[in-house]
């Protein structure tokens with residue numbers, strides 16, 4: 001995501017995401033309606049062309065909002081913008097809510113900018129509110145909410161126990177191991193680099209694996225594994241089924 005897009009979202013979200021939001025419904029018009037329409041088209045690309053961003057809350061806006069609410073489990077009873085739906089639009093925008101046509105975001109980047117703009121943000125709190133098996137985007141990769149919580153915990157442990165070392169996701173749901181955990185969003189593959197950008201040593205890889213285990217993952221250490229079928233030096237981290 002480019003910076004300009006992110007800023008556009010920040011501005012659009014200012015009206016959509018605030019707690020004291022006034023509900024919007026049929027007949028409303030103006031910039032708040034336009035912001036809503038822009039958000040809906042952005043997260044439901046199939047509505048591009050069908051829903052005009054004209055600031056007029058007509059039947060198409062109501063229909064698109066009803067689809068958004070149904071998609072994100074916000075009930076199909078109403079087609080107006082209530083605070084709960086506004087909150088969901090914000091969660092989707094921040095990438096903490098990922099389903100269907102909503103595109104995963106590079107969360108790390110979005111969070112950093114959100115913080116810079118003084119945007120209130122507590123990813124772990126949000127993740128805990130979701131069903132554990134709900135797919136979310138974390139650092140740009142889809143995974144289950146319960147897996148994302150472990151991954152964030154692991155990164156924190158790594159940062160405090162092995163200063164300068166960093167873990168990077170290489171694969172989540174697209175993993176090619178025999179385990180179905182990848183397809184389910186429970187398994188992630190990552191590589192670890194030391195402060196100079198070098199791959200970790202074998203000894204360091206075991207230290208890192210221990211930290212991942214402390215975060216609740218089963219670990220398969222491909223750094224240490226020697227096989228013809230080895231797909232490269234990485235750690236395969238697997239969360240238990242929720």
Ligand SMILES: [Zn+2]
Nearest residue numbers: 175177189236
């Ligand atoms: Zn794997």
